[in-house]
Amino acid sequence: MLRKNFxxxxxxxxxxxxxxxxxxxxxxxxxxxxxxxxxxxxxxGEGEIDVKKLxxxxxxxIGRNLKTPSMQLDLESTIKGMREGAEGKPAPMSxxxxxxxxxxxxxxxxxxxxxxxxxxxxxFLKQNAKTEGVISIEPDKLQYKILKxxxxxxxxxxxxxxxxYKGTYLDGTVFGNSEEVGGPIKIPLNQTIPGFSKGxxxxxxxxxxxxxxxxxxxxxxxxxxxxxxxxxFDVEVIKADAKDQDTAANNDQDDDMIPIALxxxxxxxxxxxxxxxSDIGMGKSLKKEEVAN
Numbered sequence: 001m002l003r004k005n006f007x008x009x010x011x012x013x014x015x016x017x018x019x020x021x022x023x024x025x026x027x028x029x030x031x032x033x034x035x036x037x038x039x040x041x042x043x044x045g046e047g048e049i050d051v052k053k054l055x056x057x058x059x060x061x062i063g064r065n066l067k068t069p070s071m072q073l074d075l076e077s078t079i080k081g082m083r084e085g086a087e088g089k090p091a092p093m094s095x096x097x098x099x100x101x102x103x104x105x106x107x108x109x110x111x112x113x114x115x116x117x118x119x120x121x122x123x124f125l126k127q128n129a130k131t132e133g134v135i136s137i138e139p140d141k142l143q144y145k146i147l148k149x150x151x152x153x154x155x156x157x158x159x160x161x162x163x164x165y166k167g168t169y170l171d172g173t174v175f176g177n178s179e180e181v182g183g184p185i186k187i188p189l190n191q192t193i194p195g196f197s198k199g200x201x202x203x204x205x206x207x208x209x210x211x212x213x214x215x216x217x218x219x220x221x222x223x224x225x226x227x228x229x230x231x232x233f234d235v236e237v238i239k240a241d242a243k244d245q246d247t248a249a250n251n252d253q254d255d256d257m258i259p260i261a262l263x264x265x266x267x268x269x270x271x272x273x274x275x276x277x278s279d280i281g282m283g284k285s286l287k288k289e290e291v292a293n
Contacts, residue, residue, distance in 0.1 A: 071109045114227040120170060121214050121230035128212055142195050143212040152205025153240035160188045161200065162242035166234045175225060184238045186245070193218050193231075200235055208236045 066073045085091065093101070125140050134145045155161050162184050167176040178185050189197040195217030203209055213231040221227040239245065 071105055110221075110227060114221055117226060117228035117230065118215060121228065124170060124230055125212060125214055134212075137198060138217070141214040142199055142217050144199055145210045145212075146207065147210055147234070148206070148208035148236075150204030150207025150237060152237075155189075155200050155203045155237060155240045157201065158189065159241040160186050160243045161203075161237055162186050162239040162245060163200070164236040164238065168232045168234075169226075170230050170232070186242050195231070196233060199233070200237065203235070203237045203240075205237050205240050208234065210234050 062078075063075070066075060066078060081092070091098075122140065125143060128134055128143060129136055129140070131145075134143050136143050163186075164178050164184050165176070166174060166178070168174050187196075189200075193213070195213030196211065198217070199211040199213065200209065211231075211233040213233065215221075215228040215230060218229065218231045219225050225231075
């Protein structure tokens with residue numbers, strides 16, 4: 001959920017708490033570095049590490065992720081806080097106050113993003129319904145457009161079709177792609193979001209279809225994606241029902257790489273997200289690619 005948008009903040013807190021940034025106890029002011037120390041640190045068997053360059057790169061990583069679409073942080077104040085923290089000066093507030101304020105900021109940002117995304121989804125589907133070739137399965141909730149006709153067996157309820165897919169947001173940002181897990185994947189229709197399972201019913205083998213899924217038929221405000229995200233899927237059916245067919249992609253897949261598959265429940269998803277946030281970081285940069293109608 002929203003925590004993913006603030007994964008960098010959690011990572012920074014973890015780093016600072018562990019004393020990794022300066023290699024010292026967080027409550028101890030750093031000793032002046034010698035010229036040799038500032039230039040490099042020798043690590044047995046691995047050559048030299050340029051501390052200045054590493055520090056600059058770390059700062060750049062933090063800086064380019066400070067301003068997210070969900071919450072704006074003040075750059076100068078952030079730098080001031082980092083400097084004073086490194087120097088062992090008192091924090092502007094207690095850890096408890098910080099956590100409460102950050103939670104409040106996250107909740108406010110979550111509500112704002114949810115509202116904006118829902119409005120964008122409603123407006124898009126209303127206009128998209130007027131586009132030539134677009135068919136509405138559920139008015140203003142679920143639409144599709146056939147990109148390529150098929151001529152094989154048909155996907156039916158209860159099927160486990162073998163598909164290729166790519167999932168994007170309205171701005172063209174790709175959030176999931178079957179190629180990332182090694183090729184076509186099997187998707188049990190009873191384990192997917194409603195808009196996806198209903199949207200591919202009736203597809204023939206060889207058919208390519210673009211699905212337009214309203215958040216009410218997607219993840220809404222739950223799951224790992226931004227709240228109330230409008231989802232667009234390009235889907236190709238390789239086999240209408242592949243229950244007994246084994247695929248390398250499904251054998252090797254990480255469930256988090258298959259965003260159209262549902263977890264056991266939202267609490268499990270959020271718990272898993274907490275564990276992986278520090279590895280995920282801020283995720284991919286936005287790509288303002290146009291999603292063609």
